[in-house]
Amino acid sequence: MKLGFVLLLAVSFLLMPLPLNAAELFPGRYQAMVIGRGSNVFVIDTKEGHCWDYDLNANKLRYLGEFRAGVKFGEVISEADEKTLEELREEMEELQRKIADREREIKEEEVKREEESKGAPTELQRAIARAELKEELKEEIIGAIEAEDLREEQKSELKRVIENLD
Numbered sequence: 001m002k003l004g005f006v007l008l009l010a011v012s013f014l015l016m017p018l019p020l021n022a023a024e025l026f027p028g029r030y031q032a033m034v035i036g037r038g039s040n041v042f043v044i045d046t047k048e049g050h051c052w053d054y055d056l057n058a059n060k061l062r063y064l065g066e067f068r069a070g071v072k073f074g075e076v077i078s079e080a081d082e083k084t085l086e087e088l089r090e091e092m093e094e095l096q097r098k099i100a101d102r103e104r105e106i107k108e109e110e111v112k113r114e115e116e117s118k119g120a121p122t123e124l125q126r127a128i129a130r131a132e133l134k135e136e137l138k139e140e141i142i143g144a145i146e147a148e149d150l151r152e153e154q155k156s157e158l159k160r161v162i163e164n165l166d
Contacts, residue, residue, distance in 0.1 A: 138162055 032043045041054040051064040070077055141158045
């Protein structure tokens with residue numbers, strides 16, 4: 001009787017479906033599943049929760065994000081954004097308006113800087129012009145002092161003007 005029981009146990013153990021390799025016995029960290037019509041593969045990191053979508057046709061791997069496990073059955077892990085398509089369009093239009101306004105401001109600033117650089121003299125240019133004007137005045141005053149038709153007090157007054165120019 002004991003022998004029959006042991007034989008029955010041995011045969012049933014041999015007929016039990018067993019995994020054919022170690023990968024089936026110990027699943028790896030990364031698991032993959034074909035989705036769609038066989039053109040995409042969903043890949044998940046079972047340790048960290050990272051997920052990817054591999055597109056076989058385009059040969060591209062797209063990161064989907066990091067997921068976390070729930071604590072109990074039926075737990076809501078994250079909620080979808082309640083914004084409607086119309087609200088998203090309005091936000092996008094507002095952002096486009098802000099971008100256009102900022103681009104217009106930048107363009108106006110560039111035009112203003114360009115006009116200032118073309119039309120208005122720089123500080124150095126003004127200083128050079130003042131120095132040239134002083135030299136011309138000095139030469140005219142010296143020429144007037146050397147002329148014989150001026151009285152002595154006029155000559156001394158012109159000398160004081162030259163001193164003040166320096």
